[in-house]
Amino acid sequence: MLDQFFAGGRAYCMGSFNRADCWYLYTVSPGRPRYLPNAARHNLPHSWVGKVHREPDQTLEVLMMDLDPEKMKWFWKDICPTAAEATKNSGIDRLIPDMVIDDYQFDPCGYSMNGLMRTVPGGYMTIHITPESEFSYVSFETNVPQKSYKDLIARVVATFGPKQFVMTFFTSLKNGKKIDIEDGDYSVPQYIDYDVVDVQTCRLQAYDLTYALYNRFPS
Ligand SMILES: C[S@@+](CC[C@H](N)C(=O)[O-])C[C@H]1O[C@@H](n2cnc3c(N)ncnc32)[C@H](O)[C@@H]1O
Structure with missing residues (x-):
C-alpha cells in the first residue's frame, strides 16, 4: 500500500510473529537528487552531488499498552478540562524540561502534545494518548540527546504505568559520538518491574x- 506513494520504501517487522507482538516499520530514504537536470545539479555544493546530507541524530520511541487507569484519568475532560492541566498533573511537563509545549x-x-526544545535546535518530543481502558495506548517519541536513556525511559514508564511497552532506538551510523542504548552488559535498559521479552538489533x-519488548513483572 505505502509503496504506491513512496519510491524505494522498505518494510520491516520486528518482534515475534507467533505471539502477535510485532512492530512494523516502513522507511523511505531520500536518494540521489536524480530528479534534477544536470545543469541544476551543477549548482549543488560539490559534496552534495550524489550524496545524502544528514546531521547525526538519534530517535527514541516508547510505545505503551494497557496503561494504569489512575495515570490515565488526567486525559479525560471531566477530570482535567484543559490540556495545560493534563500536561502538568500527569507530569508530562517534567519528562524533558525546557520545552515549548x-x-x-x-x-x-x-490527548496530544508536541514540544520543541528551547536549547537544542530541532529537538522535539511528541506524545499521543488514548486513555480508554479497553484499548489504552500511549506513544512517546523524542530526538533530544540524553545522557541516560535508561533514566528517561524510566520517567516515561512511571508517568503512564504500562503493562507492556515497546522501545525502539534509531541512531545514525555517521554519528561521530555515537549514542547507544546499552545498560552495562545488556544491549537495552533493564528495569526491576519489567521483563525484557524480546531484543533485536538491525542495521538499516x-x-x-x-527494538525491545518489555512486560511488567509480575504481570
Ligand atoms: C490522542 S488521539 C490521537 C491518535 C493518533 N492516531 C495517535 O495515537 O497518534 C486518540 C484519542 O483521542 C480520542 N479522540 C476524541 N476525539 C477525537 C477525534 N476527533 N479524533 C481522534 N481522536 C479523538 C480518542 O478516543 C483517543 O482516546
Whole structure:
C-alpha cells in the first residue's frame, strides 16, 4: 500500500510473529537528487552531488499498552478540562524540561502534545494518548540527546504505568559520538518491574535500530 506513494520504501517487522507482538516499520530514504537536470545539479555544493546530507541524530520511541487507569484519568475532560492541566498533573511537563509545549485535550478524552526544545535546535518530543481502558495506548517519541536513556525511559514508564511497552532506538551510523542504548552488559535498559521479552538489533540503510519488548513483572 505505502509503496504506491513512496519510491524505494522498505518494510520491516520486528518482534515475534507467533505471539502477535510485532512492530512494523516502513522507511523511505531520500536518494540521489536524480530528479534534477544536470545543469541544476551543477549548482549543488560539490559534496552534495550524489550524496545524502544528514546531521547525526538519534530517535527514541516508547510505545505503551494497557496503561494504569489512575495515570490515565488526567486525559479525560471531566477530570482535567484543559490540556495545560493534563500536561502538568500527569507530569508530562517534567519528562524533558525546557520545552515549548503545544498540547490538546480531546472531548470526552484523549490527548496530544508536541514540544520543541528551547536549547537544542530541532529537538522535539511528541506524545499521543488514548486513555480508554479497553484499548489504552500511549506513544512517546523524542530526538533530544540524553545522557541516560535508561533514566528517561524510566520517567516515561512511571508517568503512564504500562503493562507492556515497546522501545525502539534509531541512531545514525555517521554519528561521530555515537549514542547507544546499552545498560552495562545488556544491549537495552533493564528495569526491576519489567521483563525484557524480546531484543533485536538491525542495521538499516543509514541507521542502527534497536527494538525491545518489555512486560511488567509480575504481570
Ligand atoms: C490522542 S488521539 C490521537 C491518535 C493518533 N492516531 C495517535 O495515537 O497518534 C486518540 C484519542 O483521542 C480520542 N479522540 C476524541 N476525539 C477525537 C477525534 N476527533 N479524533 C481522534 N481522536 C479523538 C480518542 O478516543 C483517543 O482516546
